[in-house]
Amino acid sequence: MQAFDYVAPASVQEAVAVLAKHGAAARVLAGGTDLIIQAREGRRDVAVMVDVKGIAELTSITHGGDGSLRIGAATSCAKIYGDAQIAKRFPALIDSASLIGGIQIQSRASLGGNLCNSGPAGDSIPTLIVLGATCEITGPGGSRSVPVEQFCTAPGRNVLQNGEMLVALSFPAPAGKSGAAFERFIPRNEMDIAVANAATSVTLSADGSRFESARIAIGAVAPTPLFVPAAAAALAGQPVSPETIAKASEAAQAAASPITDMRGSIDQRRHLVGVLVKRTINTAVARARG
Numbered sequence: 001m002q003a004f005d006y007v008a009p010a011s012v013q014e015a016v017a018v019l020a021k022h023g024a025a026a027r028v029l030a031g032g033t034d035l036i037i038q039a040r041e042g043r044r045d046v047a048v049m050v051d052v053k054g055i056a057e058l059t060s061i062t063h064g065g066d067g068s069l070r071i072g073a074a075t076s077c078a079k080i081y082g083d084a085q086i087a088k089r090f091p092a093l094i095d096s097a098s099l100i101g102g103i104q105i106q107s108r109a110s111l112g113g114n115l116c117n118s119g120p121a122g123d124s125i126p127t128l129i130v131l132g133a134t135c136e137i138t139g140p141g142g143s144r145s146v147p148v149e150q151f152c153t154a155p156g157r158n159v160l161q162n163g164e165m166l167v168a169l170s171f172p173a174p175a176g177k178s179g180a181a182f183e184r185f186i187p188r189n190e191m192d193i194a195v196a197n198a199a200t201s202v203t204l205s206a207d208g209s210r211f212e213s214a215r216i217a218i219g220a221v222a223p224t225p226l227f228v229p230a231a232a233a234a235l236a237g238q239p240v241s242p243e244t245i246a247k248a249s250e251a252a253q254a255a256a257s258p259i260t261d262m263r264g265s266i267d268q269r270r271h272l273v274g275v276l277v278k279r280t281i282n283t284a285v286a287r288a289r290g
């Protein structure tokens with residue numbers, strides 16, 4: 001392991017000051033389940049680790065009176081799936097948080113770390129996108145908000161500028177008669193990187209027979225997790241039927257630009273997008289109907 005300095009700031013402002021001072025040589029340390037491995041393997045040079053887990057705001061879950069949700073960027077997956085209100089109102093978040101790694105990883109790994117690692121296959125990112133989550137970012141110049149679908153810019157890259165950090169993820173209150181779901185395909189039961197993944201959120205008409213609106217996102221099939229408005233548009237205003245759902249899944253397949261690598265081929269990945277999008281639509285519909 002390379003030698004590095006360790007800093008544990010007590011506030012966001014302190015963390016930002018350290019990040020701004022050291023520039024690219026400093027990295028935020030959340031759970032460390034990506035960062036420590038990358039540093040040990042020499043894939044990332046880190047001179048200063050800025051451990052943000054001691055900042056209360058970074059590890060808190062806040063349920064707004066209006067039904068909204070705010071999750072500190074370094075909150076562990078285990079804390080998220082242990083929250084009864086999240087389980088009840090945002091089950092798609094539990095889908096993602098409960099399959100990132102195994103129990104040990106989940107007790108450290110955060111959604112903020114998953115997003116800031118910005119891997120094309122990050123298992124929380126499609127879910128964050130379809131739930132309409134916003135990134136709360138603070139840096140030397142102040143704070144700004146970025147929709148999650150605009151956060152990742154290339155494999156391992158994102159919109160964070162020098163000195164900036166992700167403070168929290170904010171979620172709007174789920175609409176009435178809405179539901180969301182996430183699924184992925186891996187060749188074994190756990191502890192693997194997705195060959196493809198997908199998430200869907202839907203809002204249905206009052207009688208549950210028609211799609212009013214939807215959001216669909218897919219992962220591991222493009223350089224970044226992909227928000228696919230064309231797939232959602234295939235659902236909006238249409239009856240809930242296998243035909244409608246097939247059209248949405250075809251639109252998602254058309255948006256994918258997968259590669260062949262050791263985990264899967266282009267054809268397999270495109271096929272999986274179709275399967276996973278259909279499945280997540282069906283689960284989202286079932287959850288919306290209650």
Ligand SMILES: Cc1cc2nc3c(=O)[nH]c(=O)nc-3n(C[C@H](O)[C@H](O)[C@H](O)COP(=O)(O)OP(=O)(O)OC[C@H]3O[C@@H](n4cnc5c(N)ncnc54)[C@H](O)[C@@H]3O)c2cc1C
Nearest residue numbers: 028030031032033034035101109110113114116117123166
């Ligand atoms: C055995 C194993 C299994 C895994 N399985 C999965 C899996 O199934 N699915 C999956 O998607 N991933 C998996 N991962 C990868 C990893 O666990 C996840 O990506 C995890 O969510 C990362 O969160 P973390 O808190 O550990 O991030 P860290 O490792 O602490 O950070 C990751 C990156 O994000 C940056 N960062 C973290 N927080 C912030 C912040 N608040 N502001 C700015 N930058 C920040 C760090 O500097 C670093 O570059 C696995 C890893 C291991 C070791």
